[in-house]
Amino acid sequence: MEITTxxxxxxxxxxxxxxLSKGQVFTVDWEPNLAYAWDDGVAIGRxxxxxKRGLIMAKRCRQCNRIMLPPRMFCERCWRITDExxxxxxxxxxxTFAISHVDWAAGRIPKGQRxxxxxxxxxxxxxxxxxxxxxxxxAKPEKIFIxxxxxxxxxxxxxxxxxxxxIKYFRPIG
Amino acid sequence: MGRRxxxxxxxxxxxxxxxxxxxxxxxxxxxxxxxxESCELSxxxxxxxxxGTAPDAFDGVHMNGxxxxxxxxxxxxxxxxxxxxxxxxxxAPIHGWFHVASGMFDTCLxxxxxxMSSCQPHPAGxxxxxxxxxxxxxxxxxxxxxFAMEMHRYMHTYGLTKKDIAPVAVKNKKNxxxxxxxxxxxxxxxxxxLNSEVLAHPVHRLDISPTSDGxxxxxxxxxxxxxxxxxxPVWIDGxxxxxDTAYWCTRDLCYPEYLEVAARQxxxxxxxxxxxxxxxxxxxxxxxxxxELHHMEGLMLCGKGExxxxxxxxxxxxxxxxxxxxSGGLLGVGNPIAAAGLMKVAEIFLQLRGxxxxxxxxxxxxxxVAQAWGDLMQVGTVMVMRR
Amino acid sequence: MLNxxxxxxxxxxxxxxxxxxxxxxxxxxxAAVKAYADARVEPKEIDGFVATSEDxxxxxxxxxxxxxxxxxxxxxxxxxxxxxxMQALAQxxxxxxxxxxxxxxxxxxxxxxNMLTQSDLVHFALDPVYxxxxxxxxxxxxxxxxxxxxxxxGTTREACAQVVVKNRRNAxxxxxxxxxxxxxxxxxLKAEVVSxxxTELDIAPTSDGxxxxxxxxEDAAQALSDLPLWIRGIGWSSDTPTLESRDxxxxxxxxxxxxxxxxQAGIRSPRSEIDFAEINDEYSYKELQHLEALRxxxxxxxGFLTESGATEITGEFPVxxxxxxxxxxxLFEATGAQKILEVALQLRGxxxxxxxxxxxxxxAQTWRGVPTTTGAVAVLSNE
Numbered sequence: 013m014e015i016t017t018x019x020x021x022x023x024x025x026x027x028x029x030x031x032l033s034k035g036q037v038f039t040v041d042w043e044p045n046l047a048y049a050w051d052d053g054v055a056i057g058r059x060x061x062x063x064k065r066g067l068i069m070a071k072r073c074r075q076c077n078r079i080m081l082p083p084r085m086f087c088e089r090c091w092r093i094t095d096e097x098x099x100x101x102x103x104x105x106x107x108t109f110a111i112s113h114v115d116w117a118a119g120r121i122p123k124g125q126r127x128x129x130x131x132x133x134x135x136x137x138x139x140x141x142x143x144x145x146x147x148x149x150x151a152k153p154e155k156i157f158i159x160x161x162x163x164x165x166x167x168x169x170x171x172x173x174x175x176x177x178x179i180k181y182f183r184p185i186g
Numbered sequence: 187m188g189r190r191x192x193x194x195x196x197x198x199x200x201x202x203x204x205x206x207x208x209x210x211x212x213x214x215x216x217x218x219x220x221x222x223e224s225c226e227l228s229x230x231x232x233x234x235x236x237x238g239t240a241p242d243a244f245d246g247v248h249m250n251g252x253x254x255x256x257x258x259x260x261x262x263x264x265x266x267x268x269x270x271x272x273x274x275x276x277x278a279p280i281h282g283w284f285h286v287a288s289g290m291f292d293t294c295l296x297x298x299x300x301x302m303s304s305c306q307p308h309p310a311g312x313x314x315x316x317x318x319x320x321x322x323x324x325x326x327x328x329x330x331x332x333f334a335m336e337m338h339r340y341m342h343t344y345g346l347t348k349k350d351i352a353p354v355a356v357k358n359k360k361n362x363x364x365x366x367x368x369x370x371x372x373x374x375x376x377x378x379x380l381n382s383e384v385l386a387h388p389v390h391r392l393d394i395s396p397t398s399d400g401x402x403x404x405x406x407x408x409x410x411x412x413x414x415x416x417x418x419p420v421w422i423d424g425x426x427x428x429x430d431t432a433y434w435c436t437r438d439l440c441y442p443e444y445l446e447v448a449a450r451q452x453x454x455x456x457x458x459x460x461x462x463x464x465x466x467x468x469x470x471x472x473x474x475x476x477x478e479l480h481h482m483e484g485l486m487l488c489g490k491g492e493x494x495x496x497x498x499x500x501x502x503x504x505x506x507x508x509x510x511x512x513s514g515g516l517l518g519v520g521n522p523i524a525a526a527g528l529m530k531v532a533e534i535f536l537q538l539r540g541x542x543x544x545x546x547x548x549x550x551x552x553x554x555v556a557q558a559w560g561d562l563m564q565v566g567t568v569m570v571m572r573r
Numbered sequence: 574m575l576n577x578x579x580x581x582x583x584x585x586x587x588x589x590x591x592x593x594x595x596x597x598x599x600x601x602x603x604a605a606v607k608a609y610a611d612a613r614v615e616p617k618e619i620d621g622f623v624a625t626s627e628d629x630x631x632x633x634x635x636x637x638x639x640x641x642x643x644x645x646x647x648x649x650x651x652x653x654x655x656x657x658x659m660q661a662l663a664q665x666x667x668x669x670x671x672x673x674x675x676x677x678x679x680x681x682x683x684x685x686x687n688m689l690t691q692s693d694l695v696h697f698a699l700d701p702v703y704x705x706x707x708x709x710x711x712x713x714x715x716x717x718x719x720x721x722x723x724x725x726x727g728t729t730r731e732a733c734a735q736v737v738v739k740n741r742r743n744a745x746x747x748x749x750x751x752x753x754x755x756x757x758x759x760x761x762l763k764a765e766v767v768s769x770x771x772t773e774l775d776i777a778p779t780s781d782g783x784x785x786x787x788x789x790x791e792d793a794a795q796a797l798s799d800l801p802l803w804i805r806g807i808g809w810s811s812d813t814p815t816l817e818s819r820d821x822x823x824x825x826x827x828x829x830x831x832x833x834x835x836x837q838a839g840i841r842s843p844r845s846e847i848d849f850a851e852i853n854d855e856y857s858y859k860e861l862q863h864l865e866a867l868r869x870x871x872x873x874x875x876g877f878l879t880e881s882g883a884t885e886i887t888g889e890f891p892v893x894x895x896x897x898x899x900x901x902x903x904l905f906e907a908t909g910a911q912k913i914l915e916v917a918l919q920l921r922g923x924x925x926x927x928x929x930x931x932x933x934x935x936x937a938q939t940w941r942g943v944p945t946t947t948g949a950v951a952v953l954s955n956e
Contacts, residue, residue, distance in 0.1 A: 013224040015199065024399070042701055044693060050687050051594070052596055054596070055596070081436075088642035088647055116313075118310035158339070240635065242627070248694060260811055271635040287671035
């Protein structure tokens with residue numbers, strides 16, 4: 013059976029955004045009240061605690077010899093518990109990045125405001141390719157390149173709470 | 187008993203639109219009804235149902251699969267909802283395949299539905315919650331960031347420019363002009379793509395598939411039943427799926443290794459040794475332009491970094507040696523997350539039966555592959571079909 | 574005849590009100606490590622993984638992204654069933670029977686303690702147009718059903734309360750169960766009314782916990798385990814999701830799932846061919862309603878039989894020797910996992926104080942909770 017235009021035209025009624033905003037169709041609105049308190053657990057609990065102290069903490073699996081970020085209590089490849097905690101540097105190399113003109117809700121960034129430049133940053137001291145997601149700043153977006161060397165810019169100690177945002181962003185070095 | 191041969195015997199879908207009046211249940215109903223009618227079956231002939239629908243955040247109902255049960259013909263039937271993010275569209279028929287190939291059921295209705303427009307102010311916002319709540323969400327990331335980063339890594343690794351990739355949008359949006367369900371089919375040029383608004387460098391607006399409302403359904407049947415229903419069963423000869431680590435920042439994003447793992451599973455089951463020669467028509471997942479190329483390579487339809495050359499040489503056009511996304515793909519037809527992949531399965535189904543109308547590729551292909559992808563650049567779901 | 578599938582390994586963290594010391598990853602890892610060790614397999618030998626989760630229970634979207642590292646399942650076929658563990662178990666069986674996998678791991682977990690707004694969460698599952706605007710806590714659905722069930726079968730509130738007494742007492746001697754308590758029928762009836770006729774004590778509190786099971790095809794099972802537990806039948810079914818068109822008295826989804834499981838298992842008179850059951854009792858009356866839907870007791874009989882002690886551990890047909898959901902805690906998608914786990918442990922003779930004598934065939938039954946009418950039934954045996 014060929015699926016034809018006639019057949020498909022009967023299946024949906026297209027609406028425009030004006031139909032909604034001008035109340036042309038009946039709608040029901042609902043804002044869910046969903047709040048969660050996720051248990052950090054052992055590995056991430058320590059990770060956050062160390063971030064508060066201004067340190068990035070990784071964990072090693074002696075079998076595959078990876079030094080892993082974010083740290084984890086088990087090695088998903090070797091299927092065994094991981095071994096020692098390994099403090100790593102707060103410098104790294106940009107593995108890839110983007111220059112975003114939109115925010116998380118798909119809103120356009122207002123004129124004059126700096127675009128977001130998220131990046132995957134391979135952290136020095138962790139295994140090769142062990143990256144974390146963070147933001148780059150203090151650099152013109154068009155000057156950022158894959159392979160660029162960066163360093164973390166931390167919040168002042170008193171403002172750190174034990175979160176990934178205790179690092180404000182990474183800035184270029186060297 | 188062992189494995190039984192399973193065929194797709196019918197398919198149906200709704201038009202894909204940015205915003206539909208119909209409720210999720212109604213969308214599922216329209217697609218299911220059409221699928222049943224296409225093979226002249228009634229709901230009484232269906233032994234079980236599998237439902238694919240991606241994040242509940244879009245439809246705005248917790249346990250969305252339960253909500254869809256009556257619209258999917260699953261009332262008082264064994265029904266389950268399967269879920270692998272964007273890979274769901276091709277995973278849903280694999281899930282259905284388990285039901286029938288195992289011998290537990292003779293027929294299965296596979297329904298995939300998504301109503302993204304319910305999510306306000308914009309469905310894109312729901313993607314914030316796919317990131318790790320502790321190590322990533324506080325940075326307020328969005329889906330476009332990681333696509334842009336993956337595209338960037340792919341381009342950097344193989345020395346590609348945006349000009350090498352943009353023709354995917356041109357091809358697929360043009361192909362979609364012949365797809366009656368298409369949401370944003372149009373004739374555009376490479377310049378149009380490069381001139382369109384930059385959302386997150388290197389991604390432009392025309393590199394991206396739209397958010398959509400829509401549903402697709404297919405009917406599966408065991409061999410002895412399939413042969414009674416139709417003289418053109420399309421056999422599910424190979425299935426495969428694989429999930430990579432959730433730690434997506436620790437992988438090189440230039441190549442979808444997990445997809446190769448899934449493809450190998452499916453090809454082995456189907457007895458395919460040289461996919462680039464034996465696959466005659468392909469529908470890889472194309473939510474962004476570069477993904478079609480990325481996935482062609484993961485599906486081993488060409489070597490790593492070679493897909494742009496096939497594109498440039500016209501090999502992947504409808505009349506080329508290996509038509510890719512003859513449907514118009516997600517870029518042209520639309521992207522209601524879970525339903526999009528099933529649209530691709532339906533396309534291969536129709537193409538192999540010679541029922542694809544103006545989209546029909548020349549020659550009479552016997553072997554096709556449909557593939558979907560999703561999660562944090564993590565999952566590959568692959569289905570090989572033959573007539 | 575379908576190929577036989579067996580459970581060859583089980584692992585769990587147990588079920589308790591909070592699990593603050595571990596993340597969801599670490600919780601699942603613990604259950605997985607135990608299950609794989611029990612089955613004597615390494616994850617690399619496992620060729621199929623089925624996880625269970627619902628986005629809003631976990632608190633993030635596309636929850637299946639985070640399913641596989643802690644199962645050792647990188648680059649493996651992993652998928653998620655947005656449903657109960659027993660549906661995932663059914664999928665695991667079909668994967669083996671289709672010859673796609675030889676060994677499958679099935680997982681579920683609950684981190685209920687992390688959900689700060691549970692009422693709003695369940696509310697969000699109600700139909701947005703017809704039901705949510707009524708703005709009543711979703712337990713009202715169970716209240717309506719309990720009322721109708723009592724009316725149709727003549728079951729009393731006291732009989733329902735006896736279920737709570739039995740199950741919470743059983744939980745005291747189950748090291749896996751976190752909500753053991755001594756309560757009396759009077760305590761239950763006099764507790765604060767939540768949604769008449771349900772009081773607070775009629776409703777299971779929630780728990781955290783993870784379960785991983787390892788399934789194997791017949792030949793793999795014989796090689797891996799000295800006591801494989803055969804899944805003789807498994808069925809699942811959904812009645813209507815809408816409140817307006819449902820049958821309120823009988824649990825039709827349970828009847829249909831049971832019919833499917835019994836047919837596969839070749840069971841004609843369940844009561845005489847099955848030795849014990851672990852079934853969903855997250856609202857007290859549900860144990861009775863489900864027992865009748867399973868045809869283990871006749872309509873209206875479950876209540877007075879429970880009051881006479883028939884379903885105690887030492888009774889003629891032990892039900893929820895583990896303490897059930899009332900005693901272990903409500904586990905959302907992992908509810909069915911707790912049932913299957915407890916049936917498996919009974920059949921392996923590992924239940925200590927709560928061990929039922931001489932058991933060979935056990936039944937596990939689950940329901941997904943309000944507002945759904947979805948449930949599953951499985952029959953397991955150790956022969």
